[in-house]
Amino acid sequence: MQDIDRLFREFHAPIVRYLTRQLNDADLAEELAQETFVRALRYGRAENKPVTNERAWLFAVATNLIRDTVRRDTRQRKHLMALAAELGETEPEAVEPTPEELRQAATAQQALQTIPERDRAALFMSQEGLNYQEIAAALGLSVQSVGTTLTRARKKVVQRYEDLSRLRDGGGAHVAS
Numbered sequence: 001m002q003d004i005d006r007l008f009r010e011f012h013a014p015i016v017r018y019l020t021r022q023l024n025d026a027d028l029a030e031e032l033a034q035e036t037f038v039r040a041l042r043y044g045r046a047e048n049k050p051v052t053n054e055r056a057w058l059f060a061v062a063t064n065l066i067r068d069t070v071r072r073d074t075r076q077r078k079h080l081m082a083l084a085a086e087l088g089e090t091e092p093e094a095v096e097p098t099p100e101e102l103r104q105a106a107t108a109q110q111a112l113q114t115i116p117e118r119d120r121a122a123l124f125m126s127q128e129g130l131n132y133q134e135i136a137a138a139l140g141l142s143v144q145s146v147g148t149t150l151t152r153a154r155k156k157v158v159q160r161y162e163d164l165s166r167l168r169d170g171g172g173a174h175v176a177s
Helices: 004-023 027-044 052-087 097-102 106-115 117-127 130-139 144-170
Strands: none
Touching: 004 027, 004 052, 027 052, 052 117, 052 130, 106 117, 106 130, 106 144, 117 130, 117 144, 130 144
């Protein structure tokens, strides 16, 4: 991890695309991409054991940052809800998509968001061109299980997409826009 400039030039765009797909927030994705490279720089300066696959390592760091961010946001949301309850404010209702929201939302994006995090990460890493060895290293899987994980993830996305489409197209009264 000596040449941070080279790493940044080579991997910044794929990392940002991966993070954007995972988070559905381009600004947050850019922030986490920057943090990914800051961690790479720190790791290189600490002279830890050498990284054998830089791309897999960077995607693993980005994936961990996603998990940390989601956990932090969940904790903050729970804290704010508790504060609102203490102040006597009404608690927001559980967020469940209405049929109208399902019609308006991108069905494919919804389908992707319903599959497990690791499956989604594997799909997005594959889409970014990572090979099975790199995906395995980034997600802590065996190389042999990557193909199974990708196949299962694709099947789940297709099934979720079909389910959501049926719901959108025929699952209730159609509201005129």
